[in-house]
Amino acid sequence: MAYDKPIPPHGQHTQPFWDGAKEGKLMLPRCTSCNRVHWYPRLICPFCHSTDIEWIEGSGEGRIHTYAVQHRAFGGWAKEVPYVTAYIDLAEGDRMLTVLRGVDPNDPESIKIGARVTVEFEAADEETHIPFWRVAEG
């Protein structure tokens, strides 16, 4: 079935991210001046304000920072309710939003803040493979 949820257009400066995603790689922007990874992608490093930013391949590892269970949604997401949204602390630093996989939305208390998660990609269309995160431990 065709992917029926919002598919982001590719920005002017984020093509390396989408190219990596097609190959199953989580590409992250890193400042070559202060060496810190930031997310979302910037035109200028939010930490040291250098404009020398490179893309590195991330580990695809992270931990749950916080989460919620969505019971009210629109468009393609409406038929998926309830589902779990989460903010993920990346192993490389900074934070990413996701819809969490491998969890029971009807038992929210069973989801553990701090639990290890790994990234996986879903092909929304030929050019856009979207990262989602899955709980890696029981």
Next chain:
Amino acid sequence: MAANLSNAAAIVGAAESNDIGYPSERGLKVTSLQHHIEAIKNVTDLTGIPISDIQGVFSAGWSSQLAEHLGLKPRYIDTTSVGGCSFQILVHHALSAIHAGIIDVALVSHGQAGWSYRGAGGGGGRNVPGEIDPATEMTMSYGVFGAPSNYAHAMRRHMHSFGTTPEDFAHVSVVTRQWAMLNPRAVMFSKETNPYGGPITVEDVMNARLIAWPLTLYHCCLVTDHGGAVLVARPEIARSLRTNPVWIAGAGESMGHSNMLEMEDFTATSASRSSATAYEMAGLGPDDMEMAMIYDSFTITAAITAEMLGLAPRGQGHTLWKDGHAAPGGRLPINTNGGGLSFNHSGMYGMQLLVEAYRQLSGTAEDGVNGIEGKQTNARTCVVNGTGGTLSTTGTLVLTAD
């Protein structure tokens, strides 16, 4: 070192538009512009300041249209729109403009047919067609829709960090409803005004429909129509009017983030900074506050903000409501109009906070429209805090009465 703006101006009147709440359910079609104009007419009638004396026009996105509609040629135009706290921030800006000697009288206005024209768009995207900002690009795929779906993450993190429970936060909703039951203009005043109105219990909150766990419907604010306006004037004018001045003793603003992705601590907002600025300007602290008006878009918003304002220890904001301190008869009345949870919430609620703070402190205890009695406290000091976006931006005012 910045100049001290304390008491350089006062709020000299506050009023609402005529038909707030759910006017479309009563067969009325009230536009956002109409809410603005009615409130402006009412506040100028109340104070006796003619519209033609307004020199500065302050609103969240409407200022050029309002000035044109009123036939004004303002010498100060500010249309800062950073969510529901815009009106606290606009009062700060009006104070600054008056202190600087640029203007003597400022209008701060709000009108939003949040219910009647819901879903009509007009949110105002930041991107021109064909362009996307990277924060949107990297978050739009993940099924997060609007405020409740985001704020739920903050409550969950607060529960993790401080051992709080959804029941703890439910008390905010229960107590705020008690205030609404004292305010005939509140949407949830009674079962007669709304089938969901009248008293509620913690169990009612917990058993309400889930919106975004841990938030149920009753942890969430209303969506209604509302308009309001305040006039801000320099002291010589403020003392010459028939209305009582409410002094802007302190004001501050700050922000943490725009996209919630960038919220460093999900249990804290920039109100710690905006209130520190406001308290310092006022020479007053949280212990000096006799009431508080705190933006309650969600129960978690009010609880966290109480912590940021220093009214409760970290992790304990909810106890002000749970232990009855914030309730009618309590030591620190909070959200005496019934709050965004039970009075009215048009989308950007900050003006409703200002109108109620003025009503209580000015001693008039009238809404400026129908003269309904509404005095709930003898407070002479009030901290007002707006929160905009997704716990993003904050504006704090410390207000005092003579």
